[in-house]
Amino acid sequence: MTTTASSLILADDASITIPRRKTRPVPVGSVMIGGQHPVVVQSxxxxxxxDIEGSVRAIRELHEIGCELVRVTVPSLSHARALEKIRKTLEDTYQPVPLVADVHHDGLKIxxxxxxxxxxxxxxxxxxxFERRRTSGEYSQEELNAVHQSIVESxxxxxxxxxxQNKAMRIGVNHGSLAERMLYMFGDTPLGMVESALEFVHICEELDYHNLVISFKASxxxxxxxxxxLAARRFDALGMDYPFHLGVTEAGDGEYGRIKSTAGIGTLLAEGIGDTIRVSLTEDPKKEIPVCYGILQALGLRKTMVEYVACPSCGRxxxxxExxxxxxxxxxxxxxxxxxxxxxxIVNGPGExxxxxxxxxxxxxxxxxxxxxxxxxxLVPEAEGVNQLVELIKADGRWLEP
Ligand code: SF4
Known part of the structure; x- marks a missing residue:
């Protein structure tokens, strides 16, 4: 994996280096994904x-709590046209918000x-x-070529x-919806997911288009x-430095949904992979944003809140x-x-x-x-401990009013 060193100061005299996969910056409205830019939070x-009014309100509410990029779904042409009004209303009544549109089935016109x-x-x-579902039978080379050609044309x-327009595209592969040809050639595998993306990336590169972000989500x-x-290795070997969007699909809700997302997204970020993240919860999307920031803060990738260190307590x-x-x-x-x-x-606290x-x-x-x-x-009496801590921070000039 090609990496660049991004130094992260953890203490006065201690620093660690988190190697981050080297990617190109891709502009998405006022946000940049990739390069040395902070990992972008989206939902x-x-x-x-x-529902123009409801969509504007929902986009605004997400943006106000730190969602930097908001995705909407456009299942039909009239949904696509509605985005014009949504965008304009946001600009007139709030501010421009970087928007992503999800286009699915056979969606060229949309x-x-x-x-x-x-x-x-x-x-x-x-x-x-559109590819007709097949339950059996081999693909001939002609058939494979024909489907590829229709992808190129679309x-x-x-x-x-x-x-x-200098706009971006996400090639978003989902494990659960690989094309029939990919299943035929590579099976229901990570390799099939990577090859699926690469086919589209090659076509984009032939057209000299590089504003790409890629994802490989699975539940x-x-x-x-x-x-x-696998994608990081393959892309790097091919000299493709496109940023990756990370996510675990259908992670569910509650504690386990958060754990699952953190296990997937956090593990990759800790390996230097990933430039934008979405935590998908079966809950109000506003609840995804604190989880995203929590993951980024825990890894030292972004600092958006106070970092609390606390021992678990024991007999001492x-x-x-609590x-x-x-x-x-x-x-x-x-x-x-x-x-x-x-x-x-005092025995172990100060050291830890x-x-x-x-x-x-x-x-x-x-x-x-x-x-x-x-x-x-x-040294202060316990009853005054919290107030005296605040006074100390104030005396150091590091206090801000809430
Ligand atoms: S030894 Fe001290 S610092 Fe460690 S858990 Fe017990 S009370 Fe906390």
């Missing part, structure tokens, strides 16, 4: 795109219309050109339209991991650590950029919170030691 509204109104068009190689006008995390890893803890952590969080949640530790005891900017450490019965970095600054 998708559930509203029917024909894609050409919607390309006028959005910043990126997502196509699914398995569905873009893709060309869309690529030309997007290229002329099973091991399949998704295998597909992205002489105060209710309660105190909650109070500290309530008092300081808005101080983005700070690392704050809450540790149960060594990277934090501030520490709240149990010092003995009813007493708390407050730390700035590795230095113990003062």
């Amino acid at each position: 998708m509204i559930n509203e029917d795109t024909l 894609a050409l219309e919607v390309a006028k109104h959005v910043d990126k068009v997502r196509i699914n190689p398995g569905l873009f050109v 893709l060309k006008p869309l690529v030309e339209s997007l290229a002329s 099973r995390v091991p399949v998704m991991l295998a597909a992205y890893r 803890t002489l105060f209710n650590l 309660e105190v952590l909650h109070k500290v969080r309530q008092a300081t949640y808005h101080l983005t950029g700070l690392d704050i530790a809450v540790m149960g005891c 919170m060594a990277d934090a900017d501030y520490g709240y450490v149990g010092r003995g019965p009813g007493m708390i030691a407050l730390y700035r970095g590795k230095e113990e600054i003062k």
Whole structure:
């Protein structure tokens, strides 16, 4: 995998280097995906795109809480036309929001219309050109060539339209909807997913179009991991530096939906793969955004909140650590950029919170030691601990009003 070093400072005197797959920056409205740009957070509204008012509201609500790129679905030509009004209403009543349109079945006409109104068009190689379902039988070379040719003919006008407007395309492969030919040639495999994308990428490159973002989603995390890893190797070997969009499809809801998404997306990001992410939950899409930022923050890729370090507590803890952590969080949640530790005891606490900017450490019965970095600054009674921590941050000039 071709990588560039992006240094990440974790402490005053300690730094680690996370190698990130080298990708080209692709413009999507006012957002850049890839290169050295921060990993972009995106989501998708559930509203029917024909519901202009509801769609505008949903897009705006997502954007206001940090969703940088919003996807809408366009199952018909009238949905595609509705995007013109949606875009204009956003500009008139709010601000331009980078938009992506999902085009599915046999969607050339729809894609050409919607390309006028959005910043990126997502196509699914398995569905873009209609292929009759086959249950058995071999493909002749002529048949394979004929389908390929019809893909070239369908893709060309869309690529030309997007290229002329400097807009982007996502080639979004789904494990569950691979084309019949791909299943025939490669089976229901990560290789089939990668080859499926490559067929479209080659056509785009022949047309000298490179504003591409690629995805290889699956609902099973091991399949998704295998597909992205294989893709990273294949693309790099071919000199293709297109950014990847990461996601686990149909992750479900609740705790397990979040764990599944984090396992898939987080693992790849930790390997340096991925330039934009979507956590797909069967919940209100607004609930996806904190999960995205949580994954990025935990990996040190973006810092959008306070990083809290807290020990699990044990027999040495002489105060209710869970309660105190909650109070500290309530008092300081808005101080983005700070690392704050809450540790149960003086024996192991200071050593284990060594990277934090501030520490709240149990010092003995009813007493708390407050730390700035590795230095113990003062001893305070437990009842004053949280207030005194805030005072210390204020005295250092690092406080902001909520
Ligand atoms: S820091 Fe102290 S109180 Fe917390 S888990 Fe470790 S030993 Fe126990």
